[in-house]
Amino acid sequence: MTALQAKDRRRLGLRSFAATKKTFWLTTMMLPGAVWLLLIRYLPMFGIVIAFKNYRAFRPNTFWNNIVKSEWVGLKNFEFLKSPDTGIMIRNTLGYNLLWILLGLVISVAFAVMMSELTTRFLAKTYQTMMFFPYFLSWVVASYFVLAFLDPTSGMIPFMQKAAGQKVTNFYHDTTWWPLILTICNLWKNLGYSSVLYLAAITGIDTTQYEAAAVDGATKWQQIWHVTLPGIRPMIVILLIMNVGKIFNADFGLFYNVPQNSGSLYPVTQVVDTYVYRAYANTHNLGMSSAAGFLQSFIGLICIIGANSLVRKIDPESSLF
Amino acid sequence: MTAVSQSAKKKIKAGSFSLNRFGTGTQSVFHLVLAAFSLMCIIPFIFVIIIAFSSEESIRQIGYSFAPLSWSTQAFTYTFQLGNALWRSYFNSFLITAVGTLLSVSITVLYAYPLFRRDFRFRNFFNFLSFFTMIFGGGLVPTFVICKSVLGLSDNYAALIVPMLFSPFNVIIMRTFLQTTVPTELIEAATIDGSGEYSTLLRIVLPVVKPGIATIALLVSLAYWNEWFLSLLYLNKNMEIMPLQYLLMRMQRNADFLAKNSSMLGADAAKAAAQLPSQSLKMALVVFIVVPIACAYPFFQRYVVAGLTIGSVKG
Numbered sequence: 127m128t129a130l131q132a133k134d135r136r137r138l139g140l141r142s143f144a145a146t147k148k149t150f151w152l153t154t155m156m157l158p159g160a161v162w163l164l165l166i167r168y169l170p171m172f173g174i175v176i177a178f179k180n181y182r183a184f185r186p187n188t189f190w191n192n193i194v195k196s197e198w199v200g201l202k203n204f205e206f207l208k209s210p211d212t213g214i215m216i217r218n219t220l221g222y223n224l225l226w227i228l229l230g231l232v233i234s235v236a237f238a239v240m241m242s243e244l245t246t247r248f249l250a251k252t253y254q255t256m257m258f259f260p261y262f263l264s265w266v267v268a269s270y271f272v273l274a275f276l277d278p279t280s281g282m283i284p285f286m287q288k289a290a291g292q293k294v295t296n297f298y299h300d301t302t303w304w305p306l307i308l309t310i311c312n313l314w315k316n317l318g319y320s321s322v323l324y325l326a327a328i329t330g331i332d333t334t335q336y337e338a339a340a341v342d343g344a345t346k347w348q349q350i351w352h353v354t355l356p357g358i359r360p361m362i363v364i365l366l367i368m369n370v371g372k373i374f375n376a377d378f379g380l381f382y383n384v385p386q387n388s389g390s391l392y393p394v395t396q397v398v399d400t401y402v403y404r405a406y407a408n409t410h411n412l413g414m415s416s417a418a419g420f421l422q423s424f425i426g427l428i429c430i431i432g433a434n435s436l437v438r439k440i441d442p443e444s445s446l447f
Numbered sequence: 448m449t450a451v452s453q454s455a456k457k458k459i460k461a462g463s464f465s466l467n468r469f470g471t472g473t474q475s476v477f478h479l480v481l482a483a484f485s486l487m488c489i490i491p492f493i494f495v496i497i498i499a500f501s502s503e504e505s506i507r508q509i510g511y512s513f514a515p516l517s518w519s520t521q522a523f524t525y526t527f528q529l530g531n532a533l534w535r536s537y538f539n540s541f542l543i544t545a546v547g548t549l550l551s552v553s554i555t556v557l558y559a560y561p562l563f564r565r566d567f568r569f570r571n572f573f574n575f576l577s578f579f580t581m582i583f584g585g586g587l588v589p590t591f592v593i594c595k596s597v598l599g600l601s602d603n604y605a606a607l608i609v610p611m612l613f614s615p616f617n618v619i620i621m622r623t624f625l626q627t628t629v630p631t632e633l634i635e636a637a638t639i640d641g642s643g644e645y646s647t648l649l650r651i652v653l654p655v656v657k658p659g660i661a662t663i664a665l666l667v668s669l670a671y672w673n674e675w676f677l678s679l680l681y682l683n684k685n686m687e688i689m690p691l692q693y694l695l696m697r698m699q700r701n702a703d704f705l706a707k708n709s710s711m712l713g714a715d716a717a718k719a720a721a722q723l724p725s726q727s728l729k730m731a732l733v734v735f736i737v738v739p740i741a742c743a744y745p746f747f748q749r750y751v752v753a754g755l756t757i758g759s760v761k762g
Contacts, residue, residue, distance in 0.1 A: 173589025419586025
């Protein structure tokens with residue numbers, strides 16, 4: 127009878143006292159996080175209107191008052207898109223991202239396969255530990271590592287050039303080497319992480335498949351081609367698509383700290399994240415930097431939704447939403 | 448016939464043995480490649496340690512080198528004498544990391560637990576609330592302006608802690624841990640026994656998901672320890688609360704930093720600045736930052752790998 131009652135109550139839209147109590151207490155648990163989200167994530171979404179206004183100070187100089195009183199300027203803040211700097215910044219962002227997604231994929235899958243095939247487990251573990259280490263260091267620390275090699279006054283490479291009687295490269299003013307340096311830095315920091323992810327996927331492959339392949343006379347290379355790689359294909363596809371979804375985001379620390387924020391390197395180090403920050407920090411142009419940031423968020427949203435619908439087609443289980 | 452099949456089995460066994468492993472030649476190539484990259488990953492850190500222990504004279508003559516002409520602990524003696532600036536920021540880093548981790552883990556667990564409860568009425572709503580911020584945001588500048596002028600996050604410890612307190616990514620990791628380790632029956636049983644929601648979480652769920660909490664705590668504390676971007680944004684005047692990462696970052700920018708701070712040494716400022724082993728000193732500070740991570744690394748690596756593997760697949 128009580129069961130029936132509960133059913134009726136639900137149908138009538140009524141909830142038992144116990145259920146209401148449960149919902150209440152569980153909701154209180156969400157509150158700290160929810161308040162944080164509203165204040166730090168959702169409130170700034172309304173700040174996007176800055177991108178469409180000529181934001182300046184009024185009396186009283188409070189944020190909301192300024193926003194309300196500033197006049198609408200339409201798409202004027204988006205005029206930065208016409209400048210040649212913008213083209214360079216977009217080229218850098220997309221170029222580096224594409225190159226690194228491709229290189230990262232090939233090398234980390236290769237490393238993962240190699241590690242999974244090693245017979246001395248101890249050494250495989252040691253490699254993994256060493257390769258993962260840079261992932262835990264900040265770009266500030268990494269920038270000093272780079273400095274140790276490139277510093278114009280005492281860096282190792284300029285001194286070696288000097289000793290060999292060659293012309294000394296002033297690395298922090300010469301753009302030639304930076305695409306390579308940034309690529310090395312990015313791989314150095316992230317390869318360990320992605321290799322470990324692929325290694326985890328390889329460990330999940332059913333070993334009987336290898337035995338069956340061996341019985342059929344497949345060599346080890348053939349086993350890798352026909353068992354290992356197809357086995358980790360879902361992982362490869364998902365990570366690839368997710369990375370493509372983030373193609374309009376760059377690692378700020380890498381592009382800001384490692385080149386020491388050197389102005390003469392901007393042509394090869396300026397990416398969308400540093401562009402937005404510098405637009406604000408150097409010129410205090412709130413409207414323009416908000417507009418650039420808004421474009422980035424918006425394109426990012428489209429990329430992620432696109433990437434996700436692709437993932438959903440391939441493997442609905444791994445889709446983000 | 449049995450004899451034939453047995454010999455076939457033997458062949459298969461022997462065959463599968465040789466086929467399931469690469470030959471020594473190929474294996475050594477693998478070892479060579481992996482060892483080379485692994486070394487590349489830690490050599491810069493070793494290099495920086497060597498530089499920190501190099502004498503200033505050696506640096507002047509042959510630059511930064513793996514084999515300095517002479518060794519010296521001068522840089523470290525000076526860092527100890529740098530006094531306030533260094534110890535203050537070391538303290539700040541520890542404080543921010545400790546407080547931030549404690550708060551962040553609490554908020555994350557409290558947010559993830561109801562999301563894991565299938566019988567929670569607003570589950571979908573709160574799930575979306577957190578998820579949506581992963582795919583869209585107000586952008587750097589509006590976030591910064593609101594945090595600074597509306598929420599008062601400027602030149603205070605809160606500015607270095609609050610903006611990183613919560614991460615939807617960590618919530619997903621925590622929720623996955625809960626889903627895989629806590630059976631729903633356990634919670635139903637607790638409810639029937641009359642346990643309140645909070646006491647179920649604290650007494651029954653938390654002990655079971657300890658590894659998950661350890662993972663989150665480590666990810667968060669690493670993020671706080673390595674944090675410099677918030678300082679770059681929110682610290683303008685009050686340099687007293689600067690964490691170590693930001694101190695290091697500014698040192699490279701301000702060539703005169705050491706000259707300014709050398710007055711703290713008590714000696715004549717100019718003279719002291721001239722004597723200061725500025726090159727190796729910077730590298731000594733890098734060593735100071737990395738050493739806590741390097742020491743704890745072997746212990747936390749396992750947890751972090753577990754967490755990141757979950758997070759990457761699910762998030």
